[in-house]
Amino acid sequence: MEVNLTAAHWVYLAGILVILATMMLRKNIVVPAVLGTFLTAFVFSDSLVTGLASIFNASLVAAKELFNIFLIIALVTAMLGALRQMGADRLMVAPFRKVMRGGTSSFLVLAAVTYMISLFFWPTPAVPLIGAVLIPVAIRAGLSPMAVGMSIAICGQGMALSADYIIKVAPGLSATAAGVDPDVVADRALVMSLIVGLTALIITWLTQRRNMRAPSPELLTEWESRAEHENGRSTQADGDSAGGTPVPSGTLPGTGAARGSKVLVTAGANVGVSVAERVDTDDSSMKATVDHVFKSIRAARTFAVLVPLAYLAFIVYLLIGKFTDIVPDLKGGDAAAMVGGIAALILFAAAATNDKQGFFETTSEHLIDGLVFAFKAMGIVLPIAGFFFIGNGDFSAQILALPADTAGPTLLFDLVNAGQSHLPQNPFVTSFAILIIGMIAGLEGSGFSGLPLTGSLAGALGPAVGMDPATLAAIGQMGNIWSGGGTLVAWSSLIAVAGFARVSVLDLARKCFIPVCSGLVLMTIVSVLIF
Structure with a gap:
């Protein structure tokens, strides 16, 4: 099928190339994406008004879809914020x-725990949690x-994300950019991520096992000394490394303090459960405070038991x-809604447990924090997705404000169809090309901004x-996130x-x-053969 390319096609192609070049230079691609949207719409419609309006419409359409x-x-x-407040x-x-008794067992436990937490809650909360406790x-x-860093990066930022x-x-x-079923992409991405992750973990263990040493408290002291210039002491060292049962700590009223004075009571600090109350040091106040602490x-x-069980039941x-x-x-869509619904109910229950009197206010605060985080983490995707949309x-019809019964231009598909005679008709070459484009897109450092590009190219x-x-x-998704999600890009x-x-x-x-690139190469070969 012969395709007649117009000036809008060439402007759109130039926009894609500029975005790729900007990614390779490790710069943010929002400005090129917005300018590309404006110029493409302006050249297509020959209207400055349409070009300017398209900047807003593109992000609006992307926001509706995402x-x-x-x-x-x-x-x-928001749910994690409420859980963190109580230390759960x-x-x-x-x-x-309790099972981290040697180098190999610690490597495996770190990998498994990081993967599970990151799969359910993303690596952002998983890394500080693992860092403080394990x-x-x-x-x-x-x-x-x-080896610790490699295990966490591969399993969290790589395999799970x-x-x-x-x-x-x-x-x-x-899937949205490719025009396919999200469940199909998710299923294949899961298999691909396991291939990459397990390959990378095996290579990491083989190369790092010679650096494993016999268990010793001196190893922890040596490691902690690296951060003394930051805070003057180790963080979560004694309590977390001991692995004992958390018990209340601090000075209870009536133990060494003059009657009528006020002291600070802190409980469970070594596992992140901290409750502080200033109370009068009489017997009734002490009993109330102790009851509150243990409650x-x-x-x-x-x-801590309820949340994993809830999501396990969902799986x-x-x-x-x-x-x-x-x-x-x-x-x-339904499965995603279930995830959100479970999170909302746990949020309400945790917020009510933390603060019964201020339940409504604290719940709203956690929700606001969650929305702020979501837009900080993903807001950059909207104008980028708008350009590829x-x-x-x-x-395209919605972005260009075309009449409801008018079909929008298929600029990307037209470009691909026009270039078919110059493209190798080989699944392996195409798959590795998508993988490399995804890895280049990941140079931006967010791990998600290139997904509209790889998805659109995959659909075409x-x-x-x-x-x-x-x-x-899914192959493009692997390249993008393993590169920019936090395994290959230092920034x-x-x-x-x-x-x-x-x-x-x-x-x-x-x-x-x-390790990661070896896994990506193996994953691409296997994917072409089995899917």
Whole structure:
């Protein structure tokens, strides 16, 4: 089919190339995306008004399509804020400290716990949680700081985030741009992420096991000394590394203080459960304070068990629905709504437990914090997605404000069709091209901003080479997130991992390069063969 390319096509193509070049220069691509949207609309319509309006319309259309993702992120983040307030977040991982007795066991436990927490809550809250509770234990057990950082980065920022199988932000972005079913992209991305992650973990263990040492308290002291210039003392060292049962600490009223004075009572600080009250030091006040302290600890322990069980039950429900007819099979939108609904109910229960009198206010505060975080984390995607949506016929009519019965231009598909004779009709070449484009897009450092690009290219190139666009979209998603999500790019969230592991972020990125790239190459070959 012959395609007549217009000036708008060439402007749109120039915009894509500029965005790719900007990514390679490690610059933010919002400005090129907005300018590309404006110029494409202006040249297509020959109207300055339409060009200017398209800047707003493109982000508005993207926001309509992606707001469900923002809302899920906000609800999950708000729930985690309420759990963190009572200390339940740390208690959820505390039991794993008991099995971290050596370098290899610590490596495996760090990998498993990081993966599970990141799969349900994203790596952003997982890294500080693991850093405060489990990293000191792993160091004391003989695992090297570099191996700690690599394990957390590969399993959290890489394997869990690239699949994003529970919250499904990434598959939703990729599938929307490619015009395919999000569930198909999510299923294939999960398999691909496991191939990359397990390959990278095996290579990491083989290369780092020679650095493992016999368990010793001196290892923890040596590691802690690296951060003395930051705060003058270790953080969560003694209590967390000991792995003992949390008990109330601090000075209770009536123990050494003059009668009638006021003292500070702190409970469960070594597991993140802190309750402070200033009380008069008489017997009734002391009893009330102690009751309040232990009630708070019990509540934290209850939620530490309740939250994992709730999401485990949800996973079981999804599996039953997927493989049987006992319950309905939830599709992408319904499953995502369930995640948000569970998070909202847990948020309400946790907020009410933390502050019964101010329940309504604290719940609203957590929700606001969640929305702020969601837009900080994902807001940059809107203008970028808007640019790629203007090349998609499903959205371009709305962006260009065309009449309701008028089909919008399919700029990207037209470009691909016009260039088919110059493109190799080979699934392997196309798959690796999408992978490389995704990795280049990841140089921006966010891990998500390139998904509209790889998704759009997958939707256009898939039929041309006889491949399912969902497979290509998942491959591009792997390249984008493994690169920019926090394993290969030092200016991404890998900085947080390196900070908690107390290693150089540049060294950590270099150490991750061979394991991760090996996994990506193997994943691409396997994906072409089996999907």
